[in-house]
Amino acid sequence: MGEIIMKQRKYERADFIQENCEPQRAYYIPYDSLEKALEGNRFDSKFYKSLNGEWNFSYYQRDIDVPMVIEKWDKLTVPSNWQLCGYGRPGYTNLNYPHPIDPPYVPDDNPCGVYMREMELSEEECAGEVYMVFEGVSSCFELYINDEYVGYSQVSHMQSELNISRHVKSGINKVLVKVWQWCSGSYLEDQDFFRLSGIFRDVYVLVRPKNHVKDIEVSTSGTEINCNYEFSLYHDKDKIEGEFEPVLWNAEKPYLYTVIVEQAGEFIPIKVGLRNISVSEKRELLINGVPVKLKGVNHHDTHPQNGYVLSDEDIRHDLLQMKRLNINTIRTSHYPPTPEFLNMCDELGFYVVDEADLETHGFCTRYGGVGYDMESGEWLCQNPDWEKAYLDRVVRMVERDKNHPCIIMWSMGNESGFGDNHKAMINWTKDRKDGRIVHYEGAWLGGDEGVTVISRMYPSPQDIKDNFVNKEGETRPFFLCEYSHAMGNGPGDLHDYWELVYDNPSFIGGCIWEWADHTVIEDGKCLYGGDFGEETHDGNFCCDGLVFPDRTFKAGSLEAKAVYQGMMTEYKDGELTIHNRYSFTNLSEYKLSWALDVDGVITDKGELNVEVLPLESVTVKLNPNVPDSCEMGTYLNIYMESADDIIASCQHKLAVPVSPFKPVCADKVVIADSEGNSIDSDKLPEIIYISAGESSVEFNTHYGCIQKLERDGRLIIDGKAELSVWRAPTDNDRHIKDTWGLYENNWSSRNYNRLYNKIDNCEISDNVIIVTGRLAGVSRAPFFNYQTEYTFGNDGSIGVKLVGDVRENAFFLPRLGFEYRLPKNDETFTYYGKGPYENYIDMCHHVMVGMYESTPSNEYVPYIKPQEHGNHAETSMLNILGMNIKSKSGFNFAVSQYSSQELSTKRHSYELVEDEHTIVRIDYGVSGIGSASCGPGLNEKYQLDDKHVEMEFMICG
Template identity: 35%
Template sequence: MPYLEDPGPGRGSVPARAAFTSDAPALSLNGTWRFRLSPGLAAAPAGIEGDDFDDSAWDELPVPSLWQLHGHGRPAYTNVRYPFPVDPPHVPSDNPTGDHRLRFDLPADWPAGSALLRFDGIDSCGRIWLNGTELGVTRGSRLPAEFEVGPLLRPHGNVLAVRVHQWSAGSYLEDQDMWWLSGIFRGVTLLARPDGGIGDYWVRADYDHTTGLGTVQVETGPDVVLDIPELEIAGHPAGEPLALPVEPWTAETPRLYDGILSTVAERVPVRIGFRTVSIEDGQLKVNGRRLLLRGVNRHEHDPRTGRVVSPETALADVLLMKRHNVNAVRTSHYPPDPAFLELCDTHGLWVIDECDLETHGFEPLGWAGNPSSDPIWADAYLDRMRRTVERDKNRPSVILWSLGNESHTGENLARMADWVRHRDPTRPIHYEGDHECAYVDVHSRMYATHEEVERIGRREDDNARRRDLPFVLCEYGHAMGNGPGGLLEYRELFERYPNCQGGFVWEWIDHGLAADEHFAYGGDFGEPIHDGNFVIDGLLFPDRTPSPSLAEFAKIIEPVRISAGASGIVVRNHHDFVTTAHLTFTWTLEDEGITVAQGVLDVPSVPSGQSVSVPLPVLPATGGESWLTVSAALASATAWAPAGHVVGWGQLPVSAAPAAAPLPPRGPVFRTGGRLVLGAGAFDPATGVLTSLGEHAVHGPRLDVWRATTDNDRGTFAGRPDADQWREAGLHRMQHRVIAVDADGEELVVRTRVAPPALPSGLLADYTWTAFDDRLRLRVAVTPDGEFPGTLPRLGLTMAVPGAFGAAEWFGGGPGEAYPDSRQAARIGRFSRSVDGLQTPYVFPQENGNRTAVRWARLTAPDGHGIQVDGDPVFDFTARRWTAAELEAARHTDDLVPGELVHLTLDVAQHGLGSASCGPGVLPRYRLVPQKTEFTLWFRAVRSR
């Protein structure tokens, strides 16, 4: 069988071992290599391994890299389907093949003897030669392979040749919802291996929470000693257990002890974290404490380099996670670069380390031919699991091993679990696809509804095995586009039921690839089979700018919760381990969004899982609506955030807005110059539509129920998409019929019917305008007319104002966007943004930028002139330089071309967001059902102040 189609593991490599560094010489072979891409193996040049092969006409390519991102071929994205015929283990003959060559010299002091050539990642299959001798073949793209090369090395002119194939038998095991990209994408290193050195080691460092003792024992070779200077341990035989008082490692307190493993020939630095993982009473525990996983799934991605992720970028990820209260990572769906796990050790993140395995493309075929149950793949499955565990066994952050993802079930997976359980009984086993939990230790589900999570929490499962296991949502809260909604209700379930131990939002980052003026997604590279923007589903935009969903998630999972209590302020500590002693509590009093007083709140140290009530500070009197904001911030800098970084906050209402002053006399309606004039407003006499406010030309407001649909509105996961129902109801093309314009006396009453073409249902909308000095009051009464199906996207008004009104200021919820089921991060305050700054630049444009619970909003030009809208009491608003129809039609951010007007929406209600792009739809309490509704808004022109 050709090596490309061999379903077994690769060949020629040495046994898997831990990733580590030492004082033995090492030579990075990263850099500029020669490169040639051929359309298939048959067209690839022969003899590339030879010294005399002429590669002078080849291109240059950096290593690490993925060749499609350097102009060789094109990226392709699929979520489930294989982009080649499903004929395992065979792959097409048209198989892009990238040949890589490097000439290198050894340092002058390079020692003779054994040396290993290490490849940390080759996608998907590599055949390797050094100095004309074949070393072997790699499979398992995101796993390391090492080859013995000592006898082959020469001081000068070493020739390393690597032939990489885009497709191989291994591709059937690597269908992981990501871009199909190829190359040597992780580091290449030459490692000298001294005689009598440390070939491998496993630091077993347990912690007994009842005694405070840690026990360290190292599984390694003979004659290895362990030094831990901080614990005054020197020359201890590494293989002998040693018990002593220590501080434990947790994600909240990532205490590491620096040590040295040494022989006469080699010294290996080690970082030791003492901790014990267990499952007790149906709960996942570390050091005797139940965990609540506030996690994210993380693919490795960079918008310019794909899965080539620099150390700086990996650190940026970890710091962003910590600063947004994330405490756990699932390494979907493969082991990450080992440097990322070292960062998790250092800064503190719980990790589910997942094997490089997914066969999802067999699901549309009814799982026929799935490798998980085919014996010819058994060795490959075990090899991938073995390499995962051996590489990462020394990482205290890794608390669960995951067998892989979406590979159905089968004996090969069961054998993987058996091997892990024998090799490492100290960490439980995870695999979501084992729905019966026959060979795993954790019950895991994806995108379970809130109702299902509650049934599991109540232990109402029919399966006795599942009932006795801790439950984790390995994927939930699909962060695609605007959303997800409903995260708060998940958190409430996790806190209500001890066996429900949190989960991992899908996912950390949008996988957009940098294009000229936007980020590209599936289909943008001409792929015949693709899954569009389903790869754009992260809490971060591709450039690692946090999206609004990350702020929302951070607020929902904040480890310190502050709220109003019967006798003052309640502070609840939701950390798993630590007290609040590391935090400082401050308060700010704002009067209609303006700070009038602030101070430090005296809060005693609150133990984990407990709460305390403290009295309100002495507050000055305020004249308007006022709010007290209490924040918990780091008292001292940490490795991941500066002092003053806020980890939790809460708002308490202090005083309501004062009663409205008596209204002045109403102004009359009169006709002049072909217009109806009422106070500061002029109206079209035929339609009753406002055409100017003060000296400003406007159009509207008129009833509007449409919003540019979100990915979740269009999602099919929860059944029939809301967007389909809305379109069938014609809500995107409503037409207005004026029934009457009554302009007599002191009110302008406009009666209309707003309805879609071809359908009998509609909405009766009555507008009643009244003038009071320079203000106009608008009362809107909306009544469904006929059998109105389903839900509405939104309910409110749309109007257009001059494009010069480019600055927005408001008092209400902010600073970011908010929707009914995603509004926990919005606090009441006074905020300002440019109109452009109000937009959220979702990679796939959609409804965005809604500000909620707004008391008043002002749009102004640079000279300070503009308009103000006041709620009675509150409203939601958006302001954009394009219409909802233009936003709906756009497919990339650069499709949105600013127009000459600002389009303002003023809403009494919005439909929720949900997570139906891949998860539950909008919860019933957040669904906008047509019903009789009345609301009031006030309008006035403003001048510079």
């Protein structure tokens, strides 16, 4: 019997990473004049030839089908991902590999794209050294020039540079690039994102003189600048000579110098920021000797139309939006970004955790779900055959990005276990001694060996307090590389984390997961995992951004802005204390002001002309004209403004007595049956009628609730206003919705979404109807015993008082309150409460109590997967479509054009069908949002778990 020999393709070898590629160097673009170098626009350099644009393209489902000669070509724009251009289909998976886990082998049917174009070079250009640079190709490629093989490279998110000098000629040159969807490197690129392929970053040619500069390394030590070449120093376009007083770089004031290296007719600019990174004895992160907190976010390269492709304009927009949200730190999850991204971070001012293109999270699932079973010895980080590939990924990142002042940490990758290959990466990075922190969260699997920061993802605030910030004998700072998973409506726990950050010097901050929702837009519809026919996918888990796909803000975005703001205040007994949480900025650089809000009207205001030095506090006298009483509330608002935005705000409730409601008069209230006869309380009809002045009410005694209200001939309430506890599950409810109830699963635990309302008694006494009842989920025991008292007044007002008790062992409720159905309308309504954006008990620092206007359609929040939205807490008054609700104790409300069932059962927002009514919820309470989509469960203090309930409000006439 003959021996079977398996052929291993070169891209399936763990140790075959590059062939005929240049050693990685620092990123730079050479220019042909000093003026152009100082301007820094790479497209103006005569040495730089962009190959972006239209290429010929041919796609093959299997690489073995690629013919020797391709006769038919399509057109494809570079950069792009071919799945978004009609070749193959996108696929989304979080940790599951999209192919079998059999390293280093990939499927035999390996899709392949072949790119071809021509480029023209002059005789003078060919006389020098000619390089072709690829900034990003997924997953690997071969380059051919004029039908001659040049070289090979992998590592999708890293620059590859090939010397093509001996392959080119003066005149027209043929460029052909063969790109494979998968290679051995794909096992190291199992990140949580859409799996896309192709040339997705810039491609260009550098034409350089024979004796050109190779690598440039610029380092700073305190106030010194060192370079491995002679250089000139500039600020803006002014040359600096002799001794000078240096200005240091930090993310608040990103002061940059330009090093110019001149050689062989080239002028090479390197932006330099003078800054020093250190750790104090208190485990604080110090930038230039000053404690700094990292107010961060994780950033993927994602675009709803263009996939991995971000233009320079896209990048700048992302960064400016982050600035508007008071974000100062970016973790480049989970791969190095484009060079232009880092250039802009240097310029605009961000601290960057630069992360190697490395993740093998899917190994947790290789036997169906084994977790981080490091004792198995089967992880690639433990396999010496893969050490070269691991080291390559950190070496190329560090060598490319070493000159950027914005980078304060090198990260060894993400969720890849921990083994000797990681130790080799860590040791190599530390041996460079460039002063930066060495990060790898997965080092916890090895006792945090080697790393210079303790990093974790998704611990609860209590876990952090108990185990990390005051750990005995620990000298390294503590950092959350991922926290507060921002999926859908949320996150709702940011403030709790930052109370700990500010209270503990060793807790240096963290990065919210993550910046933007990942989605693919087709025909105007936002699609996610499972919408492309994938064999394996993770649904909408990719829709987990702090901002929407188009980078517009959500309530969660604004909550981050509020929690990350640089000013906090306290007010007591006529004294305002202002805390400056910036490390390098005096608050006098901003406009500070105050306003007194009484019942939604500004009655007094002024400016605060005060200087508050960085990280210090100042107390000033402030005595606004506070009234003796008010109807709803009195608040002192403090604002900090830049030229075009309010960048910080604080609100303080003042202890001003609130006027009570006027007594209800009932001598003209008529309660009768359908024929106008008086009611026999011992034998109530199902429907009774209450009239007072211009108001008439239909009350259903069988269901124990108002079912119709008309006032002045206008229909106000049009349907049974019953008690309910359900809300459409948010993404952050994903681990408790099975307990609360699911429409798609009759075996869910509590069935809060399918209620029986058992009315035990309904009695009438004068102008009062008292209903006694119980709520129970279908097939479950009652969990709520209640009594509701309806009081009807001469002026048409209706007092509603709910008193009840929740069963002691009942699971906490999504919400509890009344759901009113009003005639369909999109008229403006007003409310006095927290606004103008949606808010919840644990996500409310971005809003203030005040008087606001809205419409039912404006209250809708278009989360990609429909879910609960639009709540407003601490409300005292709501006037909507003729129904004016007031309460001294306050309530939550939400207005929606969609039923909770509709929001619960549809997978996409574009599938929603509006209800025939406008739905208004008036709630005693609503559970918080949290971030349990990938994080700790909802904190008990934000769970609606009250065992005794009292709620009172008035529907005014």
